Amino acid sequence: MSPFFVSFKLALWTTLILLPVGMLLGRWLAFAQFKGKAWVESLILLPLVLPPTVIGYYLLLVFSPDSFSGNLVTQWFGQPLVFTFPGLVIASIVVNLPFAVQPMQLAYGSLPQEVREAAWVSGLSSSKTWWHIELPQIWQGILGSATLIFSHTLGEFGVVLLVGGNIEGRTRTVSIAIYDHVQAFDMLSAGWYSAALLVFSLAALMVVRMSAQKSKRTH
Amino acid sequence: MHTTPIIASASATTPSFDSSLEVRLQAQRGPSLDVSLECGAGEMLALVGPSGSGKSTVLRTIAGLRKVDQGFVRCGNTLWMDTENKKYVTVQQRQVGMVFQHYALFPHKSVIDNVILAIRNKSRKEKKHIAASWLERTNMTGLESRRPDQLSGGQKQRVALARALASNPAALLLDEPFSAVDQQTRRKLYRELAKLRTGLDIPMILVTHDVGEVQQLADSMCLIYKGQTLQQGSVHDVMTAPESKTIAKLLGHQNLFSATVAHHGDHLTRYQLGDGETLQGSATKLNVGQAVTLLIAPSAITIDNDSSAHDIGSNRLKGSVRDAVSMGDEWSITVHLDAVTKSLRFRIPQYQIDSRHVLPGTPINVNVRAGGIYAISESMS
Structure with missing residues (x-):
């Protein structure tokens, strides 16, 4: 399996799992007021400032079959997670949490409370309010969040190397493959891979920016 | 409307x-x-x-x-x-x-x-x-x-x-x-x-x-x-x-004066202000001697010209102009009352007065319609 396939599979899984999580957490943080909110927000943002290798190190500890948590994980998945694709997905989720929560929290936070209240007064239940009123106004946040998670997962290196190792066809992603090729002085392959990532990332960002401008015009 | x-x-x-x-x-x-x-x-x-x-x-x-x-x-x-x-x-x-x-x-x-x-x-x-x-x-x-x-x-x-x-x-x-x-x-x-x-x-x-x-x-x-x-x-x-x-x-009422109920008449009640000055106002059921706050509606106040007949249901008060401001087609006037050392504020249509008569310091007499004076019991305040 090509590193591209591994990378895209990882990015897709991460995005699909993180979008609903980010939506729930972002909504909760935007609307709820509670003690210790700053703690929760800091914890979620932590992967943004922590070196990926540090996160990778702690994940290795958690996954280690010698540890209590690793034992649980092994029982749950039927195998140790270190150097496996599921392990890589979990690591990727942890690293990308801030990219999932932050845009959603911003999108929900910009919804006026009065508008949601008007929906309730009009007889719309919480779930109907979410579907008819909230969702159509936060899709910018969803799109932004998805793009960030997807592109960031494609580019992730440190955590992937530590937790996934570098197993051909299973955990070798594009960014690792580039590193490998450079190590082996195969600059041409590294160049192709790099150019592909560059084009894809640029295109993804363009899609987000253009849809933001379009929605500004129509709203 | x-x-x-x-x-x-x-x-x-x-x-x-x-x-x-x-x-x-x-x-x-x-x-x-x-x-x-x-x-x-x-x-x-x-x-x-x-x-x-x-x-x-x-x-x-x-x-x-x-x-x-x-x-x-x-x-x-x-x-x-x-x-x-x-x-x-x-x-x-x-x-x-x-x-x-x-x-x-x-x-x-x-x-x-x-x-x-x-x-x-x-x-x-x-x-x-x-x-x-x-x-x-x-x-x-x-x-x-x-x-x-x-x-x-x-x-x-x-x-x-x-x-x-x-x-x-x-x-x-x-x-x-x-x-x-x-x-x-x-x-x-x-x-x-x-x-x-x-x-x-x-x-x-x-x-x-x-x-x-x-x-x-x-x-x-x-x-x-x-x-x-x-x-x-x-x-x-x-x-x-x-x-x-x-x-x-x-409610934004500005003309509030402390007084006591002095005398009940047929349709009106007489109230005692500070220094012997009395005012006739709308009838109240409050007892004589009861402390009240008098509320004077600005619409009940007019400038008293000597020529105007002094009618029974009104009060004539002496004072001097403290300030007068022209606001659109109205004058907003503050009159300092001699008897109670307090001010009365009201509005008069522009055409009814000559601006020379409302220069600060000018002596002025005002008429207050008795119906526009309402007593609020102090005990309820």
């Missing part, structure tokens, strides 16, 4: 058809609340108070957007809240129509979809029909497919009102609905609302801090201050006969 007040007295209607709104709220934690008010079907009750007095809190609690420690809210035969019997109806089930301060339209929906979304239990076709007819009644025909951000403030307000009424609400709640539009639009909207409400047989509560708005739109008013309802009654009664000095001040 003058609307005939249609005050449905709660006691006059038979209980089975009573669709009035009854509210009693109490809160000790957080901002304290001690509220009691009633609003009949077809009645527009203005909830008036300075900002931070708790009037919006009361409205939101009635709507079901906020909870209080202790309370009782009944609308018609339905109990919306009764903390004693642990009864609570959710905001969705209460079916109130509410207009928010900043309209709170759904920004991604067209005008007609904003209204349609509030209509329940009807087919899509019926909903569309009802929404269109309410938009027609609020003068919004032709703008149905616009988005809220393509509307002016006044138009947004009309859509918000149509949305609130289209749900066939049990009560209409208006939270400072005119605060965000300009003066000219406001006057137009007052007229439209006054016209629209004549066909509504539900309790209507208007939250505002604008006494002028109350006089133009409401039948009755309830004054709220620091979370406490102070006085409820018809707009005229509360405005002209406030129960306490605090209420008089909240």
